[in-house]
Amino acid sequence: MAAGIVVAAIVMAWLFGARSLNAVAVTALVAVIAAVAQVRLADRPxxxxxxxxxxxxxxxxxxxxxxxxxxxxxxxxxxxxxxxxxxxxxxxxxxxxxxxxxxxxxxxxxxxxxxxxxxxxxxxxxxxxxxxxxxxxxxxxxYPEIYDVTGSTILTAELQRNRQPERQEIDQLREYVPGDPLRDIDWKSSAKRLPDLVVKEFIGRETTGTIKIAVSTDRDTVEAATSAVGSVGLFFARAGLEVGVTLPDGELDPALGETHQDELLLLLAETGPGTIGEHDWAEADVRMVGEDGSVTVDVNGRVTTFEDMRGADDSDQSPSDHEGPETAAVTAT
CATH class of the missing domain: 2.60.40.10 (Immunoglobulins)
Known part of the structure; x- marks a missing residue:
């Protein structure tokens, strides 16, 4: 802008003579001085x-x-x-x-x-x-992208294995309906109401199980691997299990609650590629290997891929052959 004023002054001088040049020059000089003062004297914002x-x-x-x-x-x-x-x-x-x-x-x-x-x-x-x-x-x-894995039969089976109700105090007796477990039938009370059967309902507290997840991943698969850990970890956590994870860049002890879930997601946001120690790998209930763009998930010996888990098509593919965190991913069939 200041250069433009100089150019204008030259043009004015050429067209109208020195008087016009003086008038423009004085105006320009005053404007530039005021501009410099305004900017230089202003406090640093x-x-x-x-x-x-x-x-x-x-x-x-x-x-x-x-x-x-x-x-x-x-x-x-x-x-x-x-x-x-x-x-x-x-x-x-x-x-x-x-x-x-x-x-x-x-x-x-x-x-x-x-x-x-x-x-x-x-x-x-x-x-x-x-x-x-x-x-x-x-x-x-x-956070990593989280996917719905509630349709996974392997995860559902593992969840049920960790959530066995405590059959202690009887809450009430009610009429039998098809599908009730035969072990819940109260035969003594049913004998008085034949041909109707009576079943016992219990005041059950579900025991809190613990799931430990371990993951090793290469650089090309780290995004999918963190999504897998987050999706599976939140599946178990929201079902009431204590979830712990071991990642290449840190670990989180098993615990419950929304704060723990937030800590899990934060750790997953920060983690990068790498492997974990053999002891942590051996102690895990769920082992994930991310390699060449594929994430293999081993849930206590039942093996599938994360992609199949997301598509609810995760029937067990083979017995687990994962000896350590450097095992290659298994391709889905």
Missing amino acids: SAEHSNPPAGFPGDTRDVTVSVTGTQGTIVEASDPLDSGLSSAGNTFSASIPSTVTYEVTLAERGVQSIGPLSVHLRDVFGLVTQELEIGDSTRVIV
Whole structure:
């Protein structure tokens, strides 16, 4: 803009003579001095980001940026995003002080970063600009994609194995209906009501079982492997079992509750490829191997692939031959 004023002054001088040049030059000089003063004397602005909550790929989150400093200073700002995030609104113009909210889409698993804010300060005439980086970055946790595996016969069988009701106190007697277990028939009471049969209903507390999951994965399969651990782990956790995991980048002891589930998802967001120790592998109830784009799932000797689990077509393929975490993935048949 300042260069444009110089060009205009030359043109004016050529067309109308020195007097016009003097008039334009004085005006330009005053404008430039005022612009420099406005930008250089302004306080360094500051920026503060909100902390978007964690989410899953495809979720959207609002990001709020508050910019403060010398009142009236105009900023053109851009909020840098990691490659795992996307937004069409992270570039904006505003007059300080200002608060701007834009939407960001969570695209890829991981600990993603937003900021620091990149700003160009400019005067009201647009003659002078100054580039700054202000504020701190903020992180957004993107969990792995979670799939519905409730149709898996292998997982359902393992769940039932770990959830045996305690048959202690009788709650009530009721009439037998087809499908009731024969062991629940109260033969003494039924003898008084023949030909009707009576069954016992128990005040049952389901015992809390424990599931330990271990995973080893190569770099090409780490996304699918973390999705597999998250999907299977949440399946068991939401059914009331204590779930523990051992991953290449950390482990989580078995526990219950939503907080534990959040900790599991956070660990999965942060983990990368690698293998685990032989002892942890041997102790696991569920072993997963991610290799060459395929994730094999071994549930106490019953083997399938994560893809088949998601499609509810996970009949046992073969006896388990997984001797350790470096075993290759089994291709579905």
